[in-house]
Amino acid sequence: MIRLTIINPNTSAAMTEKIGHAARSVAAPDTEIRALCPGPLDGPAAIESHSDEIRAAAAVQALIQDDLARGGSDGYIIACFGDPGLDAARELVDVPVIGVAEAAMHVAMLAGRTFGIVTTLSRTLGRARDIAHRYGADGALVAAYGSGLGVLELEDTRPEAYERILGWCRTVVEEDEADVVVLGCAGMADLCHRLSASLGVPVVDGVAAAVGLASGMARMGVGTSKRDEYAHPPLAPRVRAAETTV
Template sequence: MKIKVINPNTTWEMTKGIADAAESVRRPDTQIIAVSPEIGPASIESFYDEYLSIPGVLEEVKKGEEEGVDAYVIACYGDPGLQAAREVTEAPVIGIAEASLYMASMLAARFSIVTVLPRIKTMLEELVDGYGMSKRVLNIRTTPMCVLDFERDPERGMELLRQEGRKAVEEENAEAILLGCAGMAEFANELEEELQVPVIDGVVAAVKFAEAIVDLGKTTSKLKTYKAPETKQFIGMLAPFGSKA
């Protein structure tokens, strides 16, 4: 089985960490292909960043169709381009936020998310609501660190996650913690041991869901919503997307 893990930002150091997380849980017969797009932002911390990352994500999915990929993981907690990606492939496409929320709902009645900058909170509130999980998510706790800060200073990152995770458990009665950034994967196991509740990294969750869905022989429904986009002309820098639609 071949799973393509797409980090929607263009920072390879972060992609390497995401690849390590995916490799740590893959089955022996699963091949992980971890990539960053050729176009896109260095990190994703706003609606602006997120929307501009989507063409690069779609480009990588289209490449995957020629690479024999069996499933895709979008490794950013905003799940950018998830719905559009499902339109351009029959293979399963899984977002790491989606995967972590669904996994948490099977393990805990109520849970909290710990993520990066405060400006992300509204974005994630809308995402959580879109997945129908608003009643399950107690809070979205933020830190003063941006996405790439966790790569540059993992010790400080771990300490802030520890502080916010402990507050979520002790003050909010969170029964599980979700790590709201693909760059936080390395902290999950240590936090779980300290907090004594499930701590879920979305990359790990998405890879295991992908393996299960492929094993079951399931593919993305093409009946209506996720059928291939209608062929039409695109102009300017998006011209290649129109010609291949």
């Protein structure tokens, strides 16, 4: 049995449930998925700014530390497209730690030569381009658009929100001529198949991509290197956080 813990760094239990469902829909029968988020006082309600990202990164670290106190998992997934706290999380464990943006971009580059991103607010596009550069994906990234939707509008995606996302995805495919569309928010995880059917190109959700990569690495016995940068941090502070599990 492989046990994966998926951390939604915002405090939305509804979004965490959606993320958990999307993860379980692609997981193998021998993979246990635990999806959790920080408690209402321990993380941001939504991650829509650099300030939110700082709180989110601290929540990720605290929730992994708490999971380790319970015996730990075979892999961890950070379910926010900014991949907050990814490097700090890798310092804590020797198992795989995957960010959903990292996973989505790598899978997109395997599925086509070029890809475009459709995300939430336009203010997050700079962060998306920064991490695309870090992951070596900036040469394949041909477009990135903010839909204008707030993160919490995706807790239960209404038809008008779906149509807006679909419209931006069409722009990525028809005007920017991208081979693949990447959805830039874990809250869009449930839209992937509908969008792909409408567009006729692969649409990549980072949650599903991260489940595949994390479970594959766990089966291969490939974890996080402890040789240098990701060695356990000296005198790491113990930070506790409440959590919500769905």
